[in-house]
Amino acid sequence: EADIYQTPRYLVIGTGKKITLECSQTMGHDKMYWYQQDPGMELHLIHYSYGVNSTEKGDLSSESTVSRIRTEHFPLTLESARPSHTSQYLCASSEEGSKVGQFFGPGTRLTVL
Amino acid sequence: GQQLNQSPQSMFIQEGEDVSMNCTSSSIFNTWLWYKQDPGEGPVLLIALYKAGELTSNGRLTAQFGITRKDSFLNISASIPSDVGIYFCAGTNNNAGNMLTFGGGTRLMVKP
Secondary structure, X not given: OOOEEEEOOEEEXXXXXXXXXXXXXXXXXXXXXEEEEOOOOOOEEEEEEXXXXXXXXXXXXXXXXXXXXXXXXXXXXXXXXXXXXXXXXXXXXXXOOOOOOOEEOOOEEEEEO | OOOEEEEOOEEXXXXXXXXXXXXXXXXXXXXXXXXXXXXXXXXEXXXXXXXXXXXXXXXXXXEEEOOOOOEEEEEEOOOOHHHOEEEEEEEEOHHHOOOOEEOOOEEEEEEO
């Protein structure tokens, strides 16, 4: 079944830890995105990728980094987590030229103590 | 840059009532999308609109692409408790490479 997965769903960690949020999709989509969303608030694009070895920063400045070594995989890394990074992180993907918009994963809720 | 103003920000209604929310943009979009987000989950696409004036239904949901291409509305008829969530509008155009501009969301609460 075609889908988009995010792990972990919830993560509570201490300040200074390095973390990687995983995102995988089985739909063969070229385009993938990371959004940051505070509870009940709007979505802010922080990274996107148009294909393998392509990554760009989004509208909202973020200290996180991303990589796209495989089409289906788009992990997000924080080298040194801080309380200000506490938020929900949503991954999405879309097909080139598609008219049906972006498909979202379930999100990772990150809490940095 | 482009901005989407979504209103109302929140609504608290009685079960069975109809709901209406809308989005307006400072610039033109070629496609309007409406998503629903349940607590702790990612947004799920409800309706996609591709032509100015288009009216599309999905069950109790109806959405319209405004004639000016700068606005869209979503109606929910006969609301039920599971309609609770945050509804986001999003716009995109062919030049944006599937990039979406999101509205601020409408939080819907339904009283049984």
